Amino acid sequence: MDATAVRERVSALLAEHDPATTDPTEFLRARFDAGLAWLYFPVGLGGLGASRDLQSLADQLLRGTPDNDPGRIAIGLGMAAPTILAFGTEEQKRRFLRPLYTGEEVWCQLFSEPGAGSDLASLATRAVRDGDEWVVDGQKVWTSGAHLSRWGILVARTDPDVPKHRGITYFICDMHAPGVEVRPLRQITGEAEFNEVFLTGVRLSDELRLGEIGDGWRVAQTTLMNERVAIGGGTPRGRRSMIGLLADTWRERPELRSHDLHQRLLKLWVDSEIMRLTGARLREQLAAGHPGPEGSGMKLLFAQLHQEASGFEVELLRDEGLGYDDWSFRRSDGVDFLGRGAGYRYLRAKGNSIEGGTSEILRNIVAERVLGLPSEPRVDKDVPWKDLPR
Amino acid sequence: MTLLYTEIEEQLRAAVRDLLTDKASPGAADDGELWKALARDIGVAGLLIPEELGGAGASAREAAVVLEELGRAVTPVPYLTSAVLATRALLGVPDAEDLLERLAAGEITAALAVPFGSSPYRSPLSTLGDGAQAVSIAGSAISGQIAAVAGADVADVLVVPVRTGLAIVAADDPGVTVTPVTSLDLTRPIATVEFASAAARFVAVEPGAVRDTLAFGAGLLASEQLGVAEWCLTSTVAYLRERTQFARPVGSFQALKHRLADLWLEIVGARAAARNAADQLAAGWSHSARVAVAVAQAHCGAVAVHAAEECVQLHGGIGMTWEHPAHLYLKRAKTDEIALGTPGDHREALVGLVDLPGPVRA
Missing domain, CATH: 1.20.140.10 (Butyryl-CoA Dehydrogenase, subunit A, domain 3)
Known part of the structure; x- marks a missing residue:
């Protein structure tokens, strides 16, 4: 895949879908299907398996055509998509990435909790297995766009008997499920850019689990690394x-x-x-x-x-x-x-x-x-999560 | 154009570093052998000199990599003063080709006879002082005194800016006295240069050429400062991992880790700025090269000083001893901060370069 191939694909897309007359969402779907959404993603998932530096060329060639609102889809694009790509099943990738890209489905992030900020791994939101489902109870905070979202990326505790990093599982939370309550959180600017999200007996199918049970911390690292790149x-x-x-x-x-x-x-x-x-x-x-x-x-x-x-x-x-x-x-x-x-x-x-x-x-x-400097002595390292002071 | 290092640049770095690891130790004086090996065997003396004059025809990018390594080892060789500053002053001067050939071969070294603290944004003639201190010309001889010249103590040839261009003077002329000054920087001492009817050869240069030379040197000095700062960070990190107090490696204390993280970040910025300056200078003299030099110097000078100061402080008592090399880096860093314009001089240059004018008078 090189610059010429990208140019050809862009010309073909524009020839088949005139940006002036095509419905914006239709255009974005076509752009995704042409592999011109994120070129470095695999073929069939909005990309062409190309190198990252070709992305700016595609963006440049498609300037002025319908585009998604960057603020609205920031979390989906910057955090959920790379995580789904890295850890999702084929089915999850096909189900979630296209509407995420087109902005038809907005995403939010259910990570921080009132008791788990910098020490995210100490999080207390519980997910308990019940047959093919998980029942989630807890409270999340600093969730931007929760009120607009169709889906949320969620980390929850599935095993309180092991040290904190090992008992976490990563889920895709259905924000329309019963038991999900979103309340605006007013911040120092006066407005509410973020929300508190209360999860009470929320039932999620096991098909919404991202990665292995107990491997959520590792999955979350991918999200967090991408978040820092997106902000900075x-x-x-x-x-x-x-x-x-x-x-x-x-x-x-x-x-x-x-x-x-x-x-x-x-x-x-x-x-x-x-x-x-x-x-x-x-x-x-x-x-x-x-x-x-x-x-x-x-x-x-x-x-x-x-x-x-x-x-x-x-x-x-x-x-x-x-x-x-x-x-x-x-x-x-x-x-x-x-x-x-x-x-x-x-x-x-x-x-x-x-x-x-x-x-x-x-x-x-x-x-x-x-720099490879040693960590501070840790008091929480090999202690089961349930025995940690909170 | 790239802010990364090319393969050839990495090979050059490895050659210089190997030689320095082999033959140099911080603080040891050079009896001339080390410079000879660098200048002739690796060929650093002729990096900036065109191939037809026996040089390597390389660019500021390669010279910058050499300076990073020399800074990392505070090597007491006249690379910056001879192979960068004096050489650059003579490049393109038709009457100086014989000199450039001998410089490229490493047969001689030269020094640009200006105070090391000269700012590229002021006329070097005014920084040479006036009245009794000015260099005066009488026939084909010059007289006068120039203070704080770096590299003069080991130079065979002195290149002196005068109103008509450059005066080229042999250091062993009976009319030349070079008096070493007890210097803050032990690895690059300064000297007072006096001319008493010293025989000179005069060559014409473009107006502003000397200032451009100083700016070129300032842009490359950023790479030396980067090397100094990197050594300071690396050796401090290594020490803090080893040193134990309160039954813990002191490097595990968050108060110290945060300081080193901040320093690392400053150095990451210094590398980007120094690479950018070298890259812009390699592409030729332009407005964006001037901006790149000013930005690199405004940042890197202070970063090297900060790194060296943290190095002394975080080594504790040992950092305050003559025995530990940290002081050599502190002295070099503080001197480099003044050399070829202070960070403040370079920030001030941005007023005109990027149009950020000062207050208007009421």
């Missing part, structure tokens, strides 16, 4: 970025400038460029088939920079920074880190060092897995 993947050149936004304000509003802000802006500009280059180098490594450990650092870098830049922006705006666009409690369908006003951006950025692995946990990961 960096902004390719030319795409809108926080520093671009700041630089525009700076150039257009000379009356806001001061010497102190100037020095700090130059530092931020350099830091943004460093992040951009780090991301560019990472993408080159991925394309060459040598993913480096840099991936684990990108989200850390992004959180630091985004928080600093968004705080700078509020300060730069002075009197305007004293206002806020809207505190009303409402649901948002997606998240745009660069959306709304400076105050929103500042507050939303606070989540960047918490969601998808706190910066503290990511530093542990870098120190232990990249």
Whole structure:
């Protein structure tokens, strides 16, 4: 598979399905069936088994044609799809990937719990086998898009008698099943981007299990790694970025400038460029088939920079920074880190060092897995989950 | 164009690293043998010199890889000062071909006679001072004094920026005195260079050529700083895995792990920035090359210093001793931060390069 073959396939798709007259969902289905959804996926599952670097070519050739709303399908695309691809049965792959890609079925993530944040493996949501079904009871939190979702990726405890990492199983949760209750969770920006999800006697068929019983922690690692890449993947050149936004304000509003802000802006500009280059180098490594450990650092870098830049922006705006666009409690369908006003951006950025692995946990990961430093002495390692203090 | 290392670059790195592992140890002075082996056997002296003059016709990308390795070992050889700065100043100068041939062969070394802290964004003539300190020309001789010149102590030829271009002076001319100065950096000392009616050969260069040379050197210095920082991180990690206190390896304490994770991340950024600068410089002199140099220097200078400071601190008492090599890296890193423009100089250059103007006067 090479660039010429991709061009030919794109031409054929466009010839058969005129984007101007085809229904958007129909077009996306056709794009999936042509293998042009995610080229690096296998043939028949929306891809062509091609290398990752051909994806940008396809995206470029198909620019302007109907596309899915990136905020709405972010979790499906960024987290559920790679996990289903890696661990799903053939039947699961065929059933779930196509409507996930077209946006006909939205996905959410049922991982964090009130008692299991950084220590996700201590999670307490129980799944008990009952014939061909599992009965799920527990509470999940920080679930974006739960109210819009058809499916959720769920980790639950299936064996409390073994140490915590070993007693977890990964499921696909039917969000329309009886016993699933979704409540909005208001956050510091005023809106509710996330939800709490209460699971009470929810019955899931064993066919919705992803991976082996007790192997859920390993399956979840695939999801989490992809989540970090999705959040911290960096902004390719030319795409809108926080520093671009700041630089525009700076150039257009000379009356806001001061010497102190100037020095700090130059530092931020350099830091943004460093992040951009780090991301560019990472993408080159991925394309060459040598993913480096840099991936684990990108989200850390992004959180630091985004928080600093968004705080700078509020300060730069002075009197305007004293206002806020809207505190009303409402649901948002997606998240745009660069959306709304400076105050929103500042507050939303606070989540960047918490969601998808706190910066503290990511530093542990870098120190232990990249640098090979020893872990802290563990008191929970070989203790059955049921005996751990909670 | 790529931010990764090519196979040829990795081979060059391996050759340099093998030689340094074999023949160098941090802090040991070079009696000239090490430089000879590097310059002639591996051929690093002629990397940037065209093949028709006996060089390798390589680019800034390869030179950068050599600097990474020399930084990693704080090797006391005049690579940056002779094979990068002085060589680059003479490249493309028609009257300097004889010199370039001898430099490429490793027969001689040269030094660009400017203070090592010269910023590429100010005229080197103004940094040479004025009044009593300025270099003056009388006929075919020059007189004057230049302080804080790196690499002058081992140079056979001094390349001196003057108003008409460059003056080329033999270091053994009776009118030349090179006085080594007790230097912060023990592995790349500076010297005061004095000319008293020293015989000079004058060559013309393009206006701004010396500043471009300084910027070229600054862009490559980022790779040396990367090498310095990498050694500091690697040796600190190794030490923290071994050193036991409170019945645990101290590297298992989260407070230290987080500091090292942050340092690692800074170095990941330094590698991307240094590679980008080398790659842009290899492609020729352009606006994006200027930006790449400024960004790399604004970041890498501070990263090397941070890495060396963490290295000393996290080694505890042993890091404070003369016996442990950490101090050599700290001294090199702090000197490199000033060399060829401070991080602040390079950030300030971005004001014009990327249009981020300062406050307007009320």
